[in-house]
Amino acid sequence: MQTFNQNQQLPIYTLEADEISGNKNFRLYQFEGTLPNQSELLIPHRKDHYLVVLIRHADSRQWIDMTPYILKNNTVYFSGPSHIIVKEGFKQLWSTGIAFTKEFLSLQENASLSKLPIIENLHNGHELALTEADLNFVEDVLAKINVEYQKPGEWQQRMLTAYLTVLLTYLSRLYTEQFKGGDHSADKLLLKSFQAKINECYRELREVGEYASKLNISAGHLSEVVKIQSGKPAIKHIHERLILEAQRLLFHTQNPLKEIAFDLGFSDTSYFNRFFKRETGITPADYRASIREMYH
Known part of the structure; x- marks a missing residue:
């Protein structure tokens, strides 16, 4: 694994708007056997945004902080702005990822999302196992998000927020079950x-x-x-x-x-x-x- 020497600063990668939506605070990534441009991801880095990714199939591992994760099929991985991430390269990748910034969460209609367990991540977890029913649910919501993502317009922001709320709420329930954080006293x-x-x-x-x-x-x-x-x-x-x-x-x-x-x-x-x-x-x-x- 690469490290930075004393003359280098740990890079922080920002979320850039794509040509489809033009949204600088929300982005959807899809890879179907293709490879992302990953050269800059093979060195330790932080992101200035949250990332939730459904890995359908991958053939490598990544590090989040000091923990290596061998990427598993049909599994959700997630990280936030404070984490240090290193990827070890992919030969092929099938995945859908959703990225969103703190600014996106600070919008009035999104404020409650910042309090969800998967966002607060107090157990410092990064991997969620999915049952077949979980996978079908997550795939369905991601498909709906993708449809809205392709249709910029005055209702897009609200629709993306609505579907993202459903997805993150569902994943937060899994998070509390898998990381034993369900006490709300x-x-x-x-x-x-x-x-x-x-x-x-x-x-x-x-x-x-x-x-x-x-x-x-x-x-x-x-x-x-x-x-x-x-x-x-x-x-x-x-x-x-x-x-x-x-x-x-x-x-x-x-x-x-x-x-x-x-x-x-x-x-x-x-x-x-x-x-x-x-x-x-x-x-x-x-x-x-x-x-x-x-x-x-």
Whole structure:
């Protein structure tokens, strides 16, 4: 697998409008044995959008963060803007993919979609197994989306939103079943809101009280609920998110430790080293060496 050297920046690929719809915030991809132009996808990268793909058949694997996925037939894969993705190449590919941006989700009629489990992805999952009935349902909705996608006009946005709502709601039900995230109690929802806020602000906010202010509750109440619901102190969730991002950068880039520390909001490399070792038991340099030896 390729990595980036210290003179390269991890690219972030934007969603570009195609000639059919002209929509810069929503796009549909279809491959029927053909190959996408994938040279830029064979290096570690992020996307600035969400991607949900039904793989009908593929003959390769891809990495999402530090996890390799051998692509399975008739399986849904999904990722969001924060994830680092690397593909290992395809000989042939049969798939339908739907991509949409945060801006698409921020539209008033789409706002509820951002709260769906498959979008929040608090379990950091990326693969959904489908039964035959699931596959038939997903294929049917994708076919309807494709029809609307080919017909630009004043009703297109509403129709795409309606069908996407059905698809993502259905996949979210599968997500909660497969990742055991179906508890919707008030305290569980608060834990999810806290975790989602960490994903947004982990580079800038490091204290539980700062997140409590964002959520309009007291730090004591937040700490109590998070500890009961997750079994871990609230501060541990913040630290784990920082460690995850550090591990992503150590694995996928050759950036020096000083640059990684600065990117994560640490002003001092030695403090970053101590923080990483305290949380993981090894230094960042040792982690980078061991993970490269394992996967390269």
